[in-house]
Amino acid sequence: MARFVVVRLLAGAATMWAVSVLLFFGINLLPGDPAAAALGSSATPAQLAQYRIEFGLNRPITVRYADWLGGVLHGDLGRSFPSGTPVTELVGPRIGYTALLALLTLLVLVPLGVSLGVLSGTREGGRTDRVTSMVTLILAATPEFVIAAALMLLLAVWIPIFPRVSLIDTGSPVGGQLRVFVLPALTLVAAGAAQTCRMIRACVIDVLEQPYIAMARLKGVPERQVIWRHALPNALGPTLQVLAINLGWLFGGVVVVEAVFEFPGVGRALTQAVAERDVAVVQSLALIVTGVFVVGSVVADIAASVLNPRLRRHL
Amino acid sequence: MTLSPAVEASPSPKGARSLVWTVLRQPQGAVGALMLALVAVVALIGPLVAPHDIRTVVGIPLAHPSHAARLGTDVLGRDVLSRVLNGGLTLLAVAISATLLAYLVGACWGMAVSLRSSALDVVSIGVVDVLLSLPPLVIGLVLLAGAGSGNVTIALALAVIQAPRVFRIVRAASREVAAQDFVEAATARGDSMWSVVRRDILANIWTPMLTDFGLRVTSSVILFSSLSFLGLGAPPPSPDWGQMISENQIGIVTQPWGVVVPVVLIAVLSVGTNLLTDTFSRTMNNGAVGGGR
Numbered sequence: 001m002a003r004f005v006v007v008r009l010l011a012g013a014a015t016m017w018a019v020s021v022l023l024f025f026g027i028n029l030l031p032g033d034p035a036a037a038a039l040g041s042s043a044t045p046a047q048l049a050q051y052r053i054e055f056g057l058n059r060p061i062t063v064r065y066a067d068w069l070g071g072v073l074h075g076d077l078g079r080s081f082p083s084g085t086p087v088t089e090l091v092g093p094r095i096g097y098t099a100l101l102a103l104l105t106l107l108v109l110v111p112l113g114v115s116l117g118v119l120s121g122t123r124e125g126g127r128t129d130r131v132t133s134m135v136t137l138i139l140a141a142t143p144e145f146v147i148a149a150a151l152m153l154l155l156a157v158w159i160p161i162f163p164r165v166s167l168i169d170t171g172s173p174v175g176g177q178l179r180v181f182v183l184p185a186l187t188l189v190a191a192g193a194a195q196t197c198r199m200i201r202a203c204v205i206d207v208l209e210q211p212y213i214a215m216a217r218l219k220g221v222p223e224r225q226v227i228w229r230h231a232l233p234n235a236l237g238p239t240l241q242v243l244a245i246n247l248g249w250l251f252g253g254v255v256v257v258e259a260v261f262e263f264p265g266v267g268r269a270l271t272q273a274v275a276e277r278d279v280a281v282v283q284s285l286a287l288i289v290t291g292v293f294v295v296g297s298v299v300a301d302i303a304a305s306v307l308n309p310r311l312r313r314h315l
Numbered sequence: 316m317t318l319s320p321a322v323e324a325s326p327s328p329k330g331a332r333s334l335v336w337t338v339l340r341q342p343q344g345a346v347g348a349l350m351l352a353l354v355a356v357v358a359l360i361g362p363l364v365a366p367h368d369i370r371t372v373v374g375i376p377l378a379h380p381s382h383a384a385r386l387g388t389d390v391l392g393r394d395v396l397s398r399v400l401n402g403g404l405t406l407l408a409v410a411i412s413a414t415l416l417a418y419l420v421g422a423c424w425g426m427a428v429s430l431r432s433s434a435l436d437v438v439s440i441g442v443v444d445v446l447l448s449l450p451p452l453v454i455g456l457v458l459l460a461g462a463g464s465g466n467v468t469i470a471l472a473l474a475v476i477q478a479p480r481v482f483r484i485v486r487a488a489s490r491e492v493a494a495q496d497f498v499e500a501a502t503a504r505g506d507s508m509w510s511v512v513r514r515d516i517l518a519n520i521w522t523p524m525l526t527d528f529g530l531r532v533t534s535s536v537i538l539f540s541s542l543s544f545l546g547l548g549a550p551p552p553s554p555d556w557g558q559m560i561s562e563n564q565i566g567i568v569t570q571p572w573g574v575v576v577p578v579v580l581i582a583v584l585s586v587g588t589n590l591l592t593d594t595f596s597r598t599m600n601n602g603a604v605g606g607g608r
Contacts, residue, residue: 015444015445015448018445019445019448019449022445022446022449023449023457026457026458026461027457027458027460027461028461029461030458030461030462031462037463137586137589137590137593138586138589140589141533141582141585141586141588141589142582142585142586143537143540143541143581143582143585144541145540145541145544145557145560145561146560146578146581146582149560149564149567149574149578150578152567153567153571153574153575157567157568157571248448248449248450248451249450249451251450251452251453252450252451252452252453252541255452255456255545256452256541256544256545259544259545259546259561260564270456271456271545271546271547273460274456274459274460274545274547275546275547277460277463278460279460279461282456282457282460283457286449286453286456286457289450289453290448290449290450290453293448293449293450294448297448
């Protein structure tokens with residue numbers, strides 16, 4: 001067990017390192033000049049040169065990579081290219097808002113997606129299953145911004161219950177402003193729960209087809225007990241891994257949803273930085289986001305192996 | 316995805332035709348195909364029948380539907396109907412070419428690795444795992460930040476996102492086939508690798524690949540329109556549905572059609588593809604393909 005945990009942690013760390021290389025060199029070796037992008041087309045060659053010296057862009061790329069990675073490991077995410085503001089200062093409060101949005105979403109999404117998935121997986125082919133499968137197929141196929149636009153039309157324009165844009169007053173506590181979180185969270189729940197439900201359903205069906213389930217049934221174990229004692233505990237491990245995979249998709253949704261509702265979070269900071277070609281902000285934010293995803297999948301794998309010792313042999 | 320029925324199915328054209336018929340005879344498959352056809356017609360014929368130029372201002376901004384502008388005007392006073400009719404072609408062209416590119420790279424790579432399982436396989440899996448640990452939209456955003464926007468950049472970014480996913484599926488599917496006796500026999504009688512790939516592997520994995528291709532095109536459409544919705548797509552005057560939604564969102568209260576119509580078209584496209592591919596894979600898994608064997 002301890003060996004599995006250590007190996008999985010090391011593999012996660014190696015993935016993160018490879019991701020950092022890929023992100024940094026991917027973004028910096030592409031044919032785009034951050035100095036020209038930051039200063040605009042009217043900049044003179046002298047200004048461009050001055051800017052490159054100021055931001056250290058004239059140094060070899062490997063040195064810049066080492067410098068960036070060293071900074072990230074010490075909590076320094078670099079400076080925004082156009083303005084020179086430290087990235088941590090720029091995104092600090094935004095991380096809190098996005099984390100709260102993600103937390104609220106997951107609090108609804110996980111129980112809803114898992115219970116619907118189990119419900120429909122244990123009744124494969126029945127009416128509940130067919131209705132759930134059809135609805136989740138449609139929801140999972142619909143882009144987040146479409147769901148967001150539909151919810152906005154419905155619950156902010158035609159029946160104005162919730163605010164159309166999620167403006168957060170930074171002066172007062174967030175707890176009193178939870179109304180602005182409702183529509184963004186609802187969009188993410190709709191898209192994410194559908195996806196989760198479909199994958200969990202597949203896990204449950206997969207487990208129910210195992211020989212030991214047939215054995216339990218033939219032995220005369222009541223169906224309720226077959227499902228709760230034999231099937232579901234074994235479906236729990238894959239379920240955790242499914243949830244971890246969906247975390248990565250959830251972030252894509254977060255970026256889009258934050259744009260729709262003008263929500264002041266990490267996703268919007270990332271979009272704005274891409275529009276401004278602010279390479280420093282983009283690479284740091286992309287690394288943080290991917291880091292959350294990688295940590296999530298490492299935790300899920302370890303938890304799954306705790307639940308199912310047989311998994312420890314596969315690596 | 317279970318592959319065994321596909322492996323047994325005869326890859327003759329007759330089998331293919333009967334599979335298509337079996338799918339289209341089911342209500343879900345027929346509805347999906349119809350939805351897909353509707354969007355394809357709008358995207359392909361649209362530019363030919365659009366009443367106005369996409370740049371011409373035909374009335375006051377955000378005007379309600381009238382005789383001159385059947386779906387009203389957009390945020391700058393341009394005809395919504397004409398822009399809708401012109402907005403699908405780029406979307407489909409970029410998504411399909413990106414997916415084709417991803418398949419060219421991912422499928423060749425996957426099949427090559429499955430036949431020559433060696434150090435290359437281990438390295439490939441490692442590379443693919445790292446690529447898959449990056450959330451798809453993050454890859455798109457990073458590439459656009461580095462290279463600037465444009466349809467070619469977006470198509471390449473989509474291909475980078477999809478290729479490792481194609482690799483995984485094709486590798487898994489062709490490994491299953493490569494373990495079969497007839498592949499061993501072909502290799503033993505000295506068939507070239509190209510011939511084995513074409514006559515034995517491809518012939519047996521094309522149905523699951525087709526289903527996957529449909530899903531990849533849809534997810535490329537969604538990613539492309541998400542990126543242009545975020546304002547990171549091709550420069551403004553050329554319309555596409557994602558961009559129209561984001562432009563006209565400000566006027567959603569006064570003139571919803573500039574948002575509703577593109578929203579519905581994108582939703583119909585992706586739901587239609589999913590209904591169709593879902594029917595396809597279910598039909599294959601049930602082995603309900605009649606007459607092919």
